[in-house]
Amino acid sequence: MSSPTTPLVDRFAEHFGNTGNPLLSVTVPARSEIAGNHTDHEGGDVIGGALDARIEAVCALNGTGTARIESVGYGGFEIDLSDLAVQASEQETTSLARGMASELAATGRTPQGFDLIMQSSIPSGSGLSSSAAVELAFGRAMEALWEGAAIDAVTLAKMAQRTENNYFGKPCGAQDQLASACGGTVLLDFASAVPQV
16 A cells, blocks of 8 residues: 555546545556466466556545445446445446455454545456456455454455355356465465465
C-alpha cells in the first residue's frame, strides 16, 4: 500500500469527490502457470508466475456502511456491508466484492464503507486470472482500510478461492489466487490441505 500519485487518483476524485480520508493504492498482478495447469485439483505441483498485466485500484473510507466500487470501462455497483450473505442473483464482480468483504469480516474486522475505483490491463477472457486478481485487490484494500492484523499471501489467496467457490459459484483450485498473491515465480505444492509455497 502506498499514497497514490497516478492518473487513477484523478478518476477517483472525478467520480467520488474528496472525502478528506487518505487514499490508498493496490496493485495485483495477473498470473500464468509455467507448468502444472490444473494439478492443484489433484494434489500436484504448479509453477506459477506473476505478469506485468494487473489490476490497479485506488480507495478510501467514505464514512458510510456502503462499498461503492467503480471499474473503468465496466461501470460500478454498491454493496450494503451490513449484508454479506451470498446473493444468488449477483453478477461476478459484485459477488467477488461481497465475498471478500465476508472473508475479511470473519477475521474480526468491522466492515466500513469505502469508495474504490479500479482499472485492469488484463485482457478479458485471456485465461490470466483476472477474477483472482480482482478478488485479491478487494481483499488487500479491505485489509488496509479495516483495522485488523496483517494477512499473509497464502491466507489471503485461500480467502479469495473460497470467495470464488462460494460467492461466484466457480469450483476452482487455488493456483490462480496463490500465484497472484505471492508474485514473482513460485512453486506451489498442493499435496496437503494448506498449499506450500
